[in-house]
Amino acid sequence: MNSTSALVLVLAGMVVVTYGIRLSFLVFGHRLTFPGWLERALRYVPAAILTALVVPMALAPQGVIDLSLHNAYLPGTVAAGALALMSRQTLAAIVGGFLVYGLWRWLLV
Amino acid sequence: MRPFFAGARDTIPMLLGAAPFGLIFGTLAIGAGLPVWFTLGLSALVFAGSSQFVAVSLLSSGAVVPVIWLTTFVVNLRHALYSATLLPYARTLPARWRWALAFWLTDETFAVVENQLRQRSSLHDGARYWLGSSLAMYVNWQVWTLAGVLLGQSVPGLASLGLDFAMVATFAAIVALQLRDRSVLCAALAAGTVALLARDLPYKLGLMLAAIAGVTTGMLAEAWLGRTDAPAPEETP
Numbered sequence: 001m002n003s004t005s006a007l008v009l010v011l012a013g014m015v016v017v018t019y020g021i022r023l024s025f026l027v028f029g030h031r032l033t034f035p036g037w038l039e040r041a042l043r044y045v046p047a048a049i050l051t052a053l054v055v056p057m058a059l060a061p062q063g064v065i066d067l068s069l070h071n072a073y074l075p076g077t078v079a080a081g082a083l084a085l086m087s088r089q090t091l092a093a094i095v096g097g098f099l100v101y102g103l104w105r106w107l108l109v
Numbered sequence: 110m111r112p113f114f115a116g117a118r119d120t121i122p123m124l125l126g127a128a129p130f131g132l133i134f135g136t137l138a139i140g141a142g143l144p145v146w147f148t149l150g151l152s153a154l155v156f157a158g159s160s161q162f163v164a165v166s167l168l169s170s171g172a173v174v175p176v177i178w179l180t181t182f183v184v185n186l187r188h189a190l191y192s193a194t195l196l197p198y199a200r201t202l203p204a205r206w207r208w209a210l211a212f213w214l215t216d217e218t219f220a221v222v223e224n225q226l227r228q229r230s231s232l233h234d235g236a237r238y239w240l241g242s243s244l245a246m247y248v249n250w251q252v253w254t255l256a257g258v259l260l261g262q263s264v265p266g267l268a269s270l271g272l273d274f275a276m277v278a279t280f281a282a283i284v285a286l287q288l289r290d291r292s293v294l295c296a297a298l299a300a301g302t303v304a305l306l307a308r309d310l311p312y313k314l315g316l317m318l319a320a321i322a323g324v325t326t327g328m329l330a331e332a333w334l335g336r337t338d339a340p341a342p343e344e345t346p
Contacts (some may be wrong), residue, residue, distance in 0.1 A: 006174060013178040014155045014164060018185045022211040025192035026199055034193040040331065041185045041324050042197050046159065047293045048300035048323025049184055050284040052316050053166055056308040059276045063308070073148045074273060080278040081285035086256035093282035094275070101274045 054097025069108055112234040116241025119225065124249040129281070130158055131250050137276055141169040146257055148275070152254040156247060157215065166276055172313035180313075186222045202236055205345020210236070213243030230273040236326035269323055291334050297328030298302040 016020025023034055058077035059065055067074070084090060110118070131152070134345050138148040149163045160181045181339065191214055199207050222239045229235060288294045300323025307315030 009174050010277050011150050014181045015111045017178055017182045018155050018157050019212060021185050021188045022192055022214040024189045024206045026211040029196040039190055040328060042190060044296040044324040044327030046184055047284050047287045047297045048320045050298040051301040052281040052304035052319035054277055054280045055305050059305060073277060077276055077277050077281045080281040083257035084282040090282045095277045097278035098275060101271060
């Protein structure tokens with residue numbers, strides 16, 4: 001994995017998939033219709049994918065669920081999410097979450 | 110002002126918003142051990158921030174190639190909606206313009222251009238406005254990715270400083286802003302639960318299961334609770 005040929009394959013596939021989606025209607029639009037259910041479903045994709053990536057990393061960074069004080073990912077993630085909700089500033093939330101994570105590791109590890 | 114520059118100018122707030130993510134992306138990808146050509150290649154050829162982040166995250170956790178492609182498809186499928194929404198304005202353009210503008214279609218350019226074109230009856234010089242917005246976003250993204258790559262290279266061992274956490278924090282901050290919508294909250298809860306339970310499935314298939322569970326739950330919640338967010342999306346042709 002992550003050999004040069006595998007990465008070329010990853011990149012080429014991502015280009016084809018992404019450009020294909022963007023071309024869909026703008027270039028082949030006369031043959032396509034966009035179903036309403038798909039439009040509704042798309043609203044949930046970012047939240048679903050990102051949460052699916054975050055939750056295992058925050059609760060089980062080593063693969064096993066770890067709710068102990070030694071898991072700095074958990075307070076850091078909660079802090080990033082809470083700061084984003086309160087401040088509505090994504091960048092401030094990322095920096096704040098990172099600081100909580102760093103301090104937590106520094107104090108407890 | 111000439112339309113090309115007006116399009117670029119109206120995109121400036123989006124450029125500022127995208128800059129830190131380009132920087133973080135470049136730094137993270139290098140920190141995750143990915144080669145420079147691949148990192149710059151993602152930004153130059155795929156040019157879709159969230160799917161680039163997700164691909165780096167999946168690569169560093171050992172996902173297989175088809176799962177990365179499939180995730181890219183799911184994450185970027187919203188661009189088809191933009192493509193459909195902008196088609197009425199682009200119908201009269203020559204094919205080479207439509208092929209080019211489609212390549213540069215992003216959330217940000219869609220937001221700026223759609224807003225501008227909606228206020229006009231026809232395209233007029235809107236194509237140049239659209240191109241200006243597109244190229245501004247594109248150049249900006251390349252520059253900040255490169256800055257991130259250079260930063261990642263100049264600080265060796267960045268990964269051990271907890272760079273993997275920066276990805277988690279970035280995703281958490283982005284997703285938290287969407288959770289005020291109750292049906293999106295339900296979608297996130299379902300996706301997170303399934304992802305946690307299915308984390309040991311091979312090839313990162315748990316991510317796909319979680320995405321399906323999240324989207325389904327979101328749509329069911331929307332049917333039960335009603336839409337909780339404000340404006341209905343525009344009719345697509």
